[in-house]
Each structure stands twice: as structure tokens, then as C-alpha cells.
Amino acid sequence: MRSKYGLIEVPISTKEQPKKMKSITIVGNNKSESLTIFESDFIFARAQQNYVDVYFNTETGMQQETFRSTLSNIMKQLPKAWQVHRSYLVNLDYLQTVEGNARKRFIRISLTDETIPISQVYYKALTKRLSNSSQELQN
Template identity: 30%
Template sequence: MMLSFFRQPYPLSELTLSRTLVLSVLFGVIIAFTLIVFQPFGSYNWHDPSKNLILAGYGLVAAVSVFLNFYALRRLLPTLFVEARWTVAKEIIWNLAHFGTAGFLCTAYGAAVKVMPFSLAQISYMTMIAFFMGLVPAVLLVLINYVFMLQRYKPLTPLPHKEPAPPLATPAQDLLLTSENEKDALTLPAHNLLFIEADDNYCTVVYLEQGSVHKKLLRTSLSRLESQTSALNIVRCHRSYLVNLDKVESVSGNAQGYRLHFPHTPGTVPVARASSGVVKAAFAPI
């Protein structure tokens, strides 16, 4: 049961450079304040004219450690940080790995300012301190956020059509989807479109024809096709998907967000968390 929980999907945070810098500075300030004011781990027995300045330096080290783990590492190892494979366990491990980095950097800094030796034993000791300081908060915050995200992305079901307003996508409307070179094109009734998926320089149009699912590959951008469908109930729910909301059968959800289910298709379409409001506007909680 517990192992199953740790395998549950977990949202992978999207930290921009600016947000990471703010987070790093904030974390560093908190660490520096804690060390100077409360002086834990026996530092209150240590006396030095530059004591507060040296302790504040550990705040700078903590800020650098946060930046390395939450931004630089993800850019260096992008294949490890894929949301489709991200789980509760990976999030906890990633957060705890930060304390290993912090332990090493703190030891290197302590040796540089001549307050501790640079040795494997000292690195292990500093890592252990950082680990035990952060273990409970790291795990607890992940669990709290997981429960919050589950509540936020509860399964949804289509709202009944309101009368007398006509549906936004009707059989009388046709779509003309053209490629970049305008040589390849696809014309179909708007109500037959399920979704459009982008992959590099190509888009796959998934649609119904005589009750069967068909696919058409076009060399074009998703933005171009979006402009060709802007008047319909077809919306961008993800950087790689346009969907026809009239064709959604149901909406499932987990901590990573919503997923749209379409008729006659085994897979699902992800909804970006930034676009969840569009989906909520079209569907009601079960």
C-alpha cells in the first residue's frame, strides 16, 4: 500500500530562472537568520570577531545549493526530469538530494574560512545535519502538496448543454486545416475533430469519420492550426494539444493535473495546469 502511494504521479514544478533566483535568495536569508539568531549545533559556544559574517556566509552557500539543485541540475540532466515519469518518491528523493549538495558545499565553505577541516568525515557530518534538519519538512510538504493537488484536480464530467444556446461546434461548420506549404490540407466537419497533437514540426489531426478514428499528418505548427480553428469550441489545453471540448467524454485527474478522454481512443490528452481553468469552465465536478 505504502509502495503504491510513492509510485503515484506527482507534478514536476516549472521553475524559471527568475523564480529560482528568488527562491534561492529567500532560502539563503532564512538559513542565515536562523544561524545568527538561534546559533544551533553548538555555534553559540564558538567565539570569533567575524562570527556573524561567517554564519551569514552559510546562508549564501545554502542559496547556491538551492540554485544548483532546482535549476542547474535540471538543465544539465533533462532526461531525468520528465513529468510523465515523475512520482511522489522521486520528488522526495530530489528534495533530499539537495541536502547532500548542501553538506558538501558547507564543508568546502567551512574549510575556506578555516572553521572546519575538509574531509570525508566532515562532509558526512554536515550532510547528516542538513538531512535531519530537512527530512521532516521535505516529506511533509510533498505529502501536503500531493493531497492539495488531488483535491484541485478531481475528475470532471461534461455539463449539460444549455438551451436555447446552440452548441459552439455544429455539423454545418467545416474546418480547413492546411500545412505550411499549403499543398497538404484536410477538410472535415468541425464536430468530427477530436484533437490535434504537435510533435516537432508536424501535427497529427485525430478525427472521426463514419464512426472510426482517423489520423492525418500535416507539416505545420500547432499555432498555425490554432488560428484556423479560433472561431470554434476548440481550445489549446497544452503546449502540444488542441482539443475539441464538445467531444470530450470525461475528464480524469491526479496530482499532475487533468487528462481528457475521447471516444474510440485508448490514450488521453494532458491538460497543462495553467489551462485547467478552461477545462473547469466547460465541465462540472462529478
């Protein structure tokens, strides 16, 4: 099925985007599930069956909120989220390193010791996005 969809493209952020603090509300399938955070405070999300754990930054450190939802539904609500694996979304602002070899790659994120796997399908799009970001910084 993956070959049916072709390459995965990761859009490049533009310099014209404002850097102000924008708040977002994440809503789950249950009525009582909602979380309002700043867009820049989102760190990563992990899907486990019918639930998604959203990790975000607060004044007291990293916190987690669980939603009954799909990863694709949460991704639509988080503009800074990049999918790096079938079960993970990541905010690239918190990216520290990309490590591993051709068979097994993973990401290290600041504020946590957890390693996040990168699927081979998403690796090409991620490296393209990161190389374009570094070229923009040099200009």
C-alpha cells in the same frame, strides 16, 4: 513567462450559434497539405516538433492527417479546438472524463483509448468552461 500572460480565458459558447454542419479546411505549410472536414468531426490535434497530427471522425472511424505546421496555426483554423496542453488541442464535444489529481491530470476522449494530458495552466480555464456548460444545460 506564464505569469506574464496572466489567466487563460476560455470563451463560453452561446446558445444562438447554429448547429448546422459547417465544413472547414485545414491547410499546412506545404502546398499539397490540406484537409476539408466538418467542424464537428475534429476530435483532437497533437503537436510533435514541426508537425501536427490532426485526428478526425469519419464514417469508417477515426483517422489521422499530419501537417507541417505549428499548433497555434492549426488552432486558428479550428474554431472548436480548445488548448489543454502545450502540445494538444481538443474538441470538447468528444470529452468523456477529466481524471487525475492536482499534480497530473488528463482527459479521456470518446472514439480513442488515448489519454491527453492537461497542463495546470489550462486546467483552471477548462474547469470554468465545463462548469459554465453544465449550468447552461440545467437552465
